[in-house]
Amino acid sequence: ELKVEQNPLFLSMQEGKNYTIYCNYSTTSDRLYWYRQDPGKSLESLFVLLSNGAVKQEGRLMASLDTKARLSTLHITAAVHDLSATYFCAVDLWAISGGYNKLIFGAGTRLAVHP
Amino acid sequence: NAGVTQTPKFRILKIGQSMTLQCTQDMNHNYMYWYRQDPGMGLKLIYYSVGAGITDKGEVPNGYNVSRSTTEDFPLRLELAAPSQTSVYFCASSLDANTGELFFGEGSRLTVL
Numbered sequence: 001e002l003k004v005e006q007n008p009l010f011l012s013m014q015e016g017k018n019y020t021i022y023c024n025y026s027t028t029s030d031r032l033y034w035y036r037q038d039p040g041k042s043l044e045s046l047f048v049l050l051s052n053g054a055v056k057q058e059g060r061l062m063a064s065l066d067t068k069a070r071l072s073t074l075h076i077t078a079a080v081h082d083l084s085a086t087y088f089c090a091v092d093l094w095a096i097s098g099g100y101n102k103l104i105f106g107a108g109t110r111l112a113v114h115p
Numbered sequence: 116n117a118g119v120t121q122t123p124k125f126r127i128l129k130i131g132q133s134m135t136l137q138c139t140q141d142m143n144h145n146y147m148y149w150y151r152q153d154p155g156m157g158l159k160l161i162y163y164s165v166g167a168g169i170t171d172k173g174e175v176p177n178g179y180n181v182s183r184s185t186t187e188d189f190p191l192r193l194e195l196a197a198p199s200q201t202s203v204y205f206c207a208s209s210l211d212a213n214t215g216e217l218f219f220g221e222g223s224r225l226t227v228l
Contacts, residue, residue: 004157031215042205042219043158050215088157094212100146100165101212102173105157 006106023072023089031092119220128196136191138206146209147189151202
């Protein structure tokens with residue numbers, strides 16, 4: 001059974017600091033996605049990583065994918081309060097699903113950025 | 116653009132009642148999905164559809180049914196509601212499996228008492 005593990009599950013950061021969220025998974029996949037969820041809201045797509053070595057950046061967030069290590073990272077640079085949210089990674093087993101995006105989600109990392 | 120629209124946003128059911136969660140998308144997407152999210156957890160796939168008339172089970176289909184008579188609509192039916200079905204339900208859609216980008220609705224919070 002595929003396991004997707006995020007760590008940490010809770011992260012309290014000071015504004016201006018850097019930190020990395022890790023997403024490990026237990027089976028082969030070359031597709032991984034990162035989502036942001038604000039309390040009581042839906043999921044917002046942040047990054048779509050479709051191959052080994054993929055790196056994408058948007059503002060203070062940068063995501064990367066190492067399919068050999070089965071690891072994705074979400075790096076936060078100079079955190080600001082607006083980044084406070086829960087971040088999910090999701091591994092896509094589309095290659096073995098029979099034709100659809102079979103997403104397996106991690107439990108989420110709850111990020112709180114404070115002054 | 117409306118995107119993916121879910122109704123109702125909130126609902127309280129008694130044990131044994133039935134209801135339908137509605138999901139409509141206006142992006143002409145072929146693929147549609149229903150997920151549930153339990154407190155403090157990631158999403159789990161209930162059912163999916165790759166086009167009108169085609170549906171299949173996901174990870175946690177027990178207690179639910181779906182239909183897809185049109186490209187736009189993908190309702191989720193709960194039969195004989197149980198407390199274990201208390202959750203937040205999200206509908207999502209994507210154009211195809213290659214793009215890898217799912218668009219999510221706002222969610223429907225269901226409580227079964």
